[in-house]
Amino acid sequence: MVDADQTFVIVGGGLAGAKAAETLRAEGFTGRVILICDERDHPYERPPLSKGYLLGKEERDSVFVHEPAWYAANDIELHLGQTVDAIDRTAKTVRFGEDGTVVRYDKLLLATGAEPRRLDIPGTGLAGVHHLRRLAHAERLKHVLTNLGRDNGHLVIAGAGWIGLEVAAAAREYGAEVTVIHRGPTPLHSVLGPELGQLFADLHRDHGVRFQFGTRLTEIVGQDGMVLAARTDDGEEHPAHDVLAAIGAAPRVALAEAAGLEIADRAQGGGVVVDERLRTSDPDIYAAGDVASFHHTLFETSMRVEHWANALNGGPAAARCMLGRDVTYDRVPYFFSDQYDLGMEYSGWAPPGTYDQVVIRGDASRREFIAFWVKEDRVLAGMNVNVWDVTDKIQQLIRSKARVNTETLADPHAPLDGLAS
Structure with a gap:
């Protein structure tokens, strides 16, 4: 008691x-x-x-x-x-x-x-190497992006996860030049898989971000304590005034x-x-x-x-x-992101290897759609992109574990709350 x-x-x-x-x-x-x-x-x-x-x-x-x-x-x-x-x-x-x-x-x-996970490479002690986890980090990075935008400076980002991409979008809005180095084949590959990862690559390229996929940073080069460039394992050297390590937590x-x-x-x-x-x-x-x-x-x-x-x-x-209440914690995982003019919400859990197909409902070319990750005709996850007020219905569909007709699932005119069979 x-x-x-x-x-x-x-x-x-x-x-x-x-x-x-x-x-x-x-x-x-x-x-x-x-x-x-x-x-x-x-x-x-x-x-x-x-x-x-x-x-x-x-x-x-x-x-x-x-x-x-x-x-x-x-x-x-x-x-x-x-x-x-x-x-x-x-x-x-x-x-x-x-x-x-x-x-x-x-x-x-x-x-x-x-x-934040740390980069285990030479040069991480330089003044222009950053992480983003705490309020103090954000305050510092905000000042950095302001200066980079004013001076047409270069930011290299290690990692194309959510933090890496959101900072890339912010940096471009400030006017900084941005290069993203990522070991995977597409952004967000471990979360969204290649199908939707490519959409985010295209989004950022449309806004001037440069990507280097399938590579990793091997050294941050500096002089007098300041960053000058970032080297990758493919032998390339990328100009940089600042580097953000966004390789996970x-x-x-x-x-x-x-x-x-x-x-x-x-x-x-x-x-x-x-x-x-x-x-x-x-x-x-x-x-x-x-x-x-x-x-x-x-x-x-x-x-x-x-x-x-x-x-x-x-x-x-x-x-x-x-307090002794009878509570079971089984919330459907949920997160959201805003990048440029794209807003999205993701519900569920469907990393690569767990699903059979991705079903698109709407117009992906206009970045206004819902994506569903499906296995054996059951929805494991859903992501609504610039489509709103559907999260509860997507989560109900996931939680029901009901079989769906994928052709109907792809039809934007079919009510979401009537899909379970």
Whole structure:
């Protein structure tokens, strides 16, 4: 029974942690809530860092999950700029801060997120090498793109995933020259496969982005601490004033691993293993957001989802489970992206090798359509591009696991909510 004498500790001050704290209070928990964040900024949302805020279309204050005064008003003990360095599962304590403060917990939530993967090549210590994960990174990159655009400077981006492409779009809008280096055959290949990856390649080429596929960076060349060029394993040298490493993110599992919690295999995406209630291998410790690896009953596979919606929904689900509510976390994965005049939403899970075909509904040449990834006449995933208010229907179709007629699926005049047979 949860009561006012209990203490719930949340490690990680991103969206998942902040929404978990909010949910605990909304659900009537009157005990102590401690939220420990290793950044000095109040908890914020990350999508604007590569979208609206980076482009200068959104103000800095718009990224925060709550107003700063909200935490004190809701009796949330917020510790900013504090790192947790140990969990004692026997004593049920966490140790944090420069002075080694120790607090006891009744329930603990790990929402430690992920961190950018680093380029392991010469030259990464140069001043013009960047990552994008935190608000401070976005502030710095915004200044960099402004200068590159003004001076017709060159940005080389390592990686053609979502962050790489969104920054490429922002850089072109500022007027910078952009070259993207990517090991795969198309952008977003591991997520969308070649069929839709090619669409994003064409989109960016139409806006002046240069791609080098099937290659990787081997060295960043500099002089007097500044970037001059980027070399690739095909022998090419690309002019560069700045380089962005956008080669993915790694879950921050060191704390959980040191505490002896079960960690997923890197081949499965890594992360802290949780069950359908977001409980780790310790029943009093939960994990949510980018760091959590869970078995998704709908797709019958383990996955780790690094997108905004997973943090938005996973944090509250973990909070309710900590309170003893009967909650099963099986949300259909969802993410969105905005690049130039293209807006898209993706629901589901269908990496290359898991589907038989991609069915297009609408006009892909005009970039106004819905794509469906289909296996054995069942929809695994759907992506709506410049078509709106269809996400719920796409997710219902995925969740139903119903067989569909692919010719009808491709017909834009056939109602989406009448396709399941």
